[in-house]
Amino acid sequence: MKTSFILAASLLAIVLPQTADSAEPQEGSGATDGYSLVWQELFDGQELNPLRWDIEVNGSGGGNNELQYYTDRAENVRLGDDGNGNGCLILTARRENYSGKNFTSGRVNSKNRIAFKHGKIEASIKLPRTANGLWPAFWMMGNDYDEVGWPKCGETDILEMGNAEGIKHGTQERFFNGACHWGQGWPAASYAKSTTKTYSLQDGEFHLFTVIWDENAISMYVDLDRQPRQNPYYKIDIPADDPDNEWSAGNYFHKDNFILFNLAVGGDFTGLHNASDITALNDGNGNEASMYVNYVRIYQKGLTTENLDALDPGDRDTSAGVSDMIAEDNGRISFDGTTVTSAHPSLALYSLSGLKVAATDCGVLSVDSLSPGVYLAHSPLHTEKICIR
Numbered sequence: 001m002k003t004s005f006i007l008a009a010s011l012l013a014i015v016l017p018q019t020a021d022s023a024e025p026q027e028g029s030g031a032t033d034g035y036s037l038v039w040q041e042l043f044d045g046q047e048l049n050p051l052r053w054d055i056e057v058n059g060s061g062g063g064n065n066e067l068q069y070y071t072d073r074a075e076n077v078r079l080g081d082d083g084n085g086n087g088c089l090i091l092t093a094r095r096e097n098y099s100g101k102n103f104t105s106g107r108v109n110s111k112n113r114i115a116f117k118h119g120k121i122e123a124s125i126k127l128p129r130t131a132n133g134l135w136p137a138f139w140m141m142g143n144d145y146d147e148v149g150w151p152k153c154g155e156t157d158i159l160e161m162g163n164a165e166g167i168k169h170g171t172q173e174r175f176f177n178g179a180c181h182w183g184q185g186w187p188a189a190s191y192a193k194s195t196t197k198t199y200s201l202q203d204g205e206f207h208l209f210t211v212i213w214d215e216n217a218i219s220m221y222v223d224l225d226r227q228p229r230q231n232p233y234y235k236i237d238i239p240a241d242d243p244d245n246e247w248s249a250g251n252y253f254h255k256d257n258f259i260l261f262n263l264a265v266g267g268d269f270t271g272l273h274n275a276s277d278i279t280a281l282n283d284g285n286g287n288e289a290s291m292y293v294n295y296v297r298i299y300q301k302g303l304t305t306e307n308l309d310a311l312d313p314g315d316r317d318t319s320a321g322v323s324d325m326i327a328e329d330n331g332r333i334s335f336d337g338t339t340v341t342s343a344h345p346s347l348a349l350y351s352l353s354g355l356k357v358a359a360t361d362c363g364v365l366s367v368d369s370l371s372p373g374v375y376l377a378h379s380p381l382h383t384e385k386i387c388i389r
Contacts, residue, residue, distance in 0.1 A: 023085035024206050026295045028122050029224040035120050035299035039314040042295045043079055044087035050376055051312035051350065051383055052114055056107045056262075059099055063150075066135070066267035067275060068093060069101040077106035082126060086206075088292040091263040093134060095278070095287035102275035107262035112354030114314075115143040115256040117307040120299040121158075122210035122224070127202045128263070128289035130162035131172035133278035135264035136291045137161075138209055140257040143309075151188035154252035155181040158220055159209045161201065162264075164271030165194065173200040178220040178234030182252035189247055195233040197222070206294055215240070215305050218253065256307055263291045311354055311378070333377045333384040340365045340386060344379040349386075351375060 026042050041052060048055065055077050059069035070076070075092060082088050091106035098104045123138050130136065137160045142153030157179040166175030179192035201207050201222070210221045212232075219232035242248040265281070266272045281287045300306045333342045340347065341364050348359040349367070352374055358365050365377075367388050377384045 024124065024294055026124070027225070028124065028208055028295070028297050029120075029210060029228065031299060032228070034301045036302065037317055038119070038298050038300045038308055039114065039116070039310055040295060040297040040317065042087065042315045043089045043293060044315070045079055047079055048077070048089070048108065049312060049383065050352070050385070051354075051378055052314075053108045053110055054113065054352075054354075056109065059101050061267065062262075062264060064264070064267040064269060065273055066264045067101060067273070067278070068103040068105040068265040069099050070107045070262070071098070071104050073104075076104050077108060082292045082294075086292070086294050088126075088294050089261065090290050090292055091136075091261060092288055092290040093128075093263050093265050093281060095275075095281040103265040103278070103281070105263045105265055107260065107264075109141075109258055109260040111141075111143060111145060111258040113258070113311045114298075115258045115309045116298055116300070117254065117256050118214050118300065118303070118305055119308075120210060120212050121259070121297070122208055123158075123261070123296040124206045124208050124294040125159070126204065126206045126292040126294070127161060128280070128291055129173065129202050130166075130280055132167050132280055133162070133266050133270055133272050134280045134289060135160065135162040135267060135269050137260070137262050137264065138293075139260050140211075141260065142252065143256040143258050145258075151181050151183045151185070152252070154255070154257070155179075156211065156213075156218060156253070156257065157181075157192075158211045159222075160269065162270050163194065164269070166196075167271065171196050173202040174198070176201060176222075176233075180218065180236050180249070180253070182249055183247055189249070191236050191249075193234045206292070213253075215254065254305075256309060259296060261291070261293055263289075311350065311356075312383075333379060333382050333386075335377065335384070335386045337389070338367060340367060340377050342377070342379040342382070344382075347377065347379050349375050349377055 055072040056070045057072050078090050080090050093105040138158045140156040145153040161176045166172040174197045177194040181188045181190045183189040208223050208225045210224045212219045217237050220234040221232055238253040239250040241250050345361050345363040349357050372388050374387050377386050
């Protein structure tokens, strides 16, 4: 297995202690069945780490005629407390006029930052009440998206809620689905499966969504931490690569994937295409609603078929009792316009798209050869944005 960083050795992330007795334990289903934790994001910091996440800004409609404009404003994307002591990624949909749209919301991804092949991936999510018109999602796409586009990159939808069928039957809080999409072009090959739970997934509590992905299949589970003995709500077999069949699923789901979280408004999935049909954002909730992500974790078994490429090693696993507080001054990075200097000898510069453009082991980097623009200066103890003019 190729791994760019060793999680236990990380000193970058500052993990803040939980502040309330009602805070959720950030454990998930744990290291079971031979899996070990290799990367995690606890969302306990002050702002999103740009070496892990990109905040998307666009009003393209996601190819699904969605009604929102995704922004990078704190009103739509931020880290914060859910009111019960849980540090979370908070994606908020709002009814407001913005750049020609009637709604705003948030979408983040780890493309070219955190990518992996095979493993157990899970996220703890508190969902908003979706009816009628909200569409929260936790999903993955092939990290070759920029090179091959969709659907050649492959898409794995671990959680989607807000579907028109749930609205039609009044089961919006219990009806959800998993899906995979792939192929050489549109229309894509797809396999989706919906489920109606016996209990609400929009009850104001966190629910754990897990995908187990290996060389044989992709299987999805909900609340695996509470119900470890259960059948998957979604499963698709993924055979080995088949060069003689370019539409075989195995050609699209055995490569590095990145993670996405978003909260869409309206669109084809919901069957709602007019702002007046969106009743989930109303006077009763101040015309806004949020999706909370407490953490996302990646587990692997150390197999040669697995891979993890990470610009950032992730939050440290503190379950072993390792001290989780780091002095901020230890990793200070300075920039005088021509030279970047770090208190730590290991220093690298990245473009905002996540590409490494320079690196050193002596703590000093000249930027004379770089084009003007904004870059990320990163040491194991600190990350800083710099602007080269």
